[in-house]
Structures are given as C-alpha cells and as structure tokens.
Amino acid sequence: AAKTESGRRVRRFNVGMRREADERHQCILDLSSALEHDEFEMFYQPIVDLATLAPKGFEALLRWRHPTRGLLLPDYFIPAAESVGLMAPIGTAMFARICAQVRAWIDEGLDPGRVAVNLSANQFRNRALPDHILAELDAAGLTPARIEFEVPETVTLGRSGEAVVDTLSALRRAGFSIALDDFGTGHASLTHLRRLPVDVIKIDRSFIADMEHSAADRAIVHAVIALGRELGMSVLAEGIENEGQRASLHLLGCHLAQGYLFGHPMQAARAAEWMQRQAARLGAGSKVITFPA
Ligand code: C2E
Ligand code: MG
Ligand code: MG
Ligand code: MG
Numbered sequence: 192a193a194k195t196e197s198g199r200r201v202r203r204f205n206v207g208m209r210r211e212a213d214e215r216h217q218c219i220l221d222l223s224s225a226l227e228h229d230e231f232e233m234f235y236q237p238i239v240d241l242a243t244l245a246p247k248g249f250e251a252l253l254r255w256r257h258p259t260r261g262l263l264l265p266d267y268f269i270p271a272a273e274s275v276g277l278m279a280p281i282g283t284a285m286f287a288r289i290c291a292q293v294r295a296w297i298d299e300g301l302d303p304g305r306v307a308v309n310l311s312a313n314q315f316r317n318r319a320l321p322d323h324i325l326a327e328l329d330a331a332g333l334t335p336a337r338i339e340f341e342v343p344e345t346v347t348l349g350r351s352g353e354a355v356v357d358t359l360s361a362l363r364r365a366g367f368s369i370a371l372d373d374f375g376t377g378h379a380s381l382t383h384l385r386r387l388p389v390d391v392i393k394i395d396r397s398f399i400a401d402m403e404h405s406a407a408d409r410a411i412v413h414a415v416i417a418l419g420r421e422l423g424m425s426v427l428a429e430g431i432e433n434e435g436q437r438a439s440l441h442l443l444g445c446h447l448a449q450g451y452l453f454g455h456p457m458q459a460a461r462a463a464e465w466m467q468r469q470a471a472r473l474g475a476g477s478k479v480i481t482f483p484a
Contacts, residue, residue: 215271218267218268218271219271219272219274219275221257222268222271222272222275222277223275223277225255225257226277226280226281226284228258230255230256230257230258231253231254231255231256231281231284231285231288232253232254232255232256232458233251233252233253233254233285233288233289233292233459234251234252234253234254234456234457234458235249235250235251235252235292235303235306235456235457235458235459235462236249236250236252236449236454236455236456236457237249237449237453237454237462237465238250238304238305238307238427238447238448238449239447239448239449239453240446240447240448241428241437241440241441241445241446241447241448242441242446244453245469245473246304246466246469247304247305247447248303248304248305248306248307248339249303249304249306249307249462250306250307250309250341250449250456251285251289251306251307251308251309252265252309252456253265253269253281253285253309254456255267255268269311273311273312273313276313277313278311278312278313278314279311279313279314279316279317282310282311282313282314283314283323285308286308286324286327287327287330289306289308290327290328290330290331290333291331292459293306293331293333293337294331294332294333296463296466299463301463301466301467302466303462303466305336305337305338305339305368306337306338306339307338307339307340307341307370308338308339308340308341309340309341309342309372310340310341310342310346311346312346312349312351312355315346315351315354315355315358316351320358321358321361321362321365324362324367325365334366335362335365335366335367336366336367336368338367338368339367339368339369339370339390339391340359340362340367340368340369340370341369341370341371341372341393342355342359342369342370342371342372343371343372343373343376343377344371344372344373344374344375344376344377344379345373345376345377347359347371347377347379347383347387348377348378348379348383356386356387356388359387359388359389360388363388363390368390368391369387369388369389369390369391370389370390370391370392370393370427371384371387371389371391371392371393372393373393373395374392374393374394374395374415375394375395375397375398375411375415376395376397381418384418384422385422389424390424390425391424391425391426391427391447392415392418392419392424392425392426392427393427393428393429393449394412394415394426394427394428394429394445395429395430396429396430396450397430398411398412398415399412399428399429399430399431399436399440399450400430400432402436402439402440403435403436403439409439412428412440412443412445413443416443416444416445419446420444425446425447426445426446426447427445427446427447427448427449428440428445428447428448428449428450429449429450430449430450430451431448431449431450431451431452431453432450432451432452433452434452436450436452437452
C-alpha cells in the first residue's frame with residue numbers, strides 16, 4: 192500500500208509540474224503576440240503627500256487585457272516576459288504610451304504631477320536606453336522632471352548591478368528622478384545604498400502590511416525613514432490600506448504614500464476623474480500640485 196501511495200504521489204507531482212510548464216509555455220506564446228495585438232494597458236495609482244494628502248503623482252502599472260482570460264496582473268506574466276527578453280520591447284512601447292497619456296492630461300488642463308515608471312532588468316541591457324527615453328519624452332513635449340524611474344533594490348544588487356547604476360546615474364543627470372523599489376527585500380548594505388543615485392526609497396508593502404502588529408516591522412520602517420532623512424532621500428510607503436497604517440507612518444515622519452487607502456490603480460479615464468475630484472476637494476483656484484515648478 193505504501194508503495195502504491197508513493198507511486199501515486201510521484202505521478203501527481205509530475206502531472207502538476209507538467210501542467211505548470213504547459214501553462215507557462217502558453218503564457219509565453221500568448222505574450223509574443225500581445226504587443227502587436229495591442230493587449231497591454233497602463234493603469235495609474237495615485238501617490239500623495241502623507242502629511243497633507245495632496246496629490247504628488249502616479250505610478251504607472253502594467254496590465255494585460257488577455258482575449259480569453261480577462262485582465263491579468265503583472266505577477267502572472269512579467270516573470271515569463273522577463274525570461275524571454277520581452278520586457279524590453281514591452282517597456283519601450285509602454286513608455287511611449289505613458290508619455291502620450293501625460294501629454295493628453297496636461298492638454299486637458301489636468302496636472303498629473305510626476306509619473307513613476309517601473310524599469311525591468313531587461314531594459315538595462317540596452318546601452319542606448321537613456322537616449323531612447325529622452326527622444327520619446329521630447330516627442331511628447333515633456334521634461335524629465337515629469338518622470339520618475341523605479342528600479343527594484345534587487346536589480347541594483349544583481350550580476351550587472353554596476354551597469355544598472357551607471358544607467359541610473361545617466362538618467363538622473365538628465366533630470367529624471369530615481370526611486371528604489373521594494374526596499375527592504377534585497378538586503379542592500381548601507382554602503383551600497385549610499386552609492387546609489389536615488390531620490391526616493393519605496394518601503395516594500397510587506398513591511399507596511401504587518402506594521403501594526405509587528406514591533407520588528409515597525410522598527411524597520413522607522414529605521415528606513417531615519418536613513419532616508421540622513422541620506423537626503425524621500426521615503427515612500429507603499430501598500431497603505433488603512434487609517435491606522437497612515438497615522439503611524441505620519442507619526443514616524445514618512446513623506447510620501449501610496450496604497451488602496453488613497454486610490455487603487457485605475458484606467459487613465461478614472462485617474463483623470465480622480466485628479467478632478469482632488470482639485471475640487473482642495474478648492475477651486477488653489478494650485479493642487481506644486482510640482483513641477
Ligand atoms: P511595484 O512596482 O512594487 O508596484 C506596487 C504594487 O503594489 C502594484 O501591484 C500595486 O497594484 C500594488 N498595491 C498598491 N497599493 C496596494 C495596497 O494598498 N494593497 C495591496 N495589496 N497592493 C497594493 P501590481 O500592479 O500587481 O504590480 C506588481 C509588480 O509588477 C510591481 O510592483 C512591479 O514590480 C511590476 N510592474 C508593474 N508594472 C510594471 C511595468 O510597467 N514594468 C515593469 N518592469 N514592471 C512592472
Ligand atoms: Mg514600482
Ligand atoms: Mg514597489
Ligand atoms: Mg512591490
């Protein structure tokens with residue numbers, strides 16, 4: 192009986208593995224045609240000043256409108272796209288999309304503030320990345336102060352970390368701001384952090400989620416905020432979902448905030464409505480967003 196049982200377990204394990212591999216294979220096949228079929232879309236999630244709740248900007252977040260599976264989130268398809276090098280062309284196409292959207296909002300009289308764009312490890316392989324980005328920005332009539340680039344802490348630590356840091360420095364010299372994403376998950380040393388050309392540290396959502404119940408997470412968040420202040424960087428807390436988290440982070444002196452409490456990632460049209468509501472809330476005639484100067 193034991194034999195049969197272990198035999199069955201092995202078989203089930205293999206079937207599961209096989210199904211996962213098939214699904215991944217299908218995902219890659221679908222991905223390769225998704226760009227030409229225009230199935231990718233950007234959603235925009237508000238970023239606010241934690242002290243005043245004034246809008247500061249948005250983070251642009253990728254979505255895949257799959258013809259049969261509906262709206263898919265990045266965690267499902269970005270790892271597969273990365274593994275076959277597809278995040279470079281997708282990133283290029285989406286950056287053009289984001290610039291056009293920001294231009295359109297400005298032309299409608301809205302002020303989206305600064306828009307944060309995630310860069311993937313794939314994109315850093317392209318030495319001409321800063322030039323391409325500048326050309327795209329210019330075509331939309333925007334200045335670098337409009338855009339922030341987010342790079343995960345882990346990407347700056349990887350095998351090609353040095354090259355990544357060089358590219359980030361070039362982007363920063365051109366006037367873009369740089370945010371270190373998912374901070375706290377990559378074990379960057381303080382020495383490493385000090386050498387990074389970074390304006391904003393984004394504390395990973397996992398630390399915010401347990402902050403109210405975990406003294407250790409609270410201590411980490413506190414330390415990161417103090418560190419940011421010492422290094423002259425702004426600190427943003429991501430994944431704020433409730434008032435308790437907001438209040439604690441405010442007490443700790445955190446500058447910027449992003450999370451469902453302030454706004455979910457939204458389609459461009461919904462983001463425009465959000466901007467209008469904020470403008471109304473803050474009073475007609477008052478300048479809603481003071482950035483860029
Ligand atoms: P990220 O850059 O850390 O983005 C923040 C993620 O947290 C987003 O997930 C957002 O929807 C989610 N989030 C924001 N507030 C809350 C909250 O209050 N509660 C919870 N539970 N979640 C919240 P999303 O959109 O699924 O994106 C996941 C990751 O995929 C991103 O993490 C980023 O690493 C990557 N990604 C998204 N868009 C792009 C893109 O255009 N290019 C690249 N290279 N990566 C992207
Ligand atoms: Mg991000
Ligand atoms: Mg993040
Ligand atoms: Mg994250």
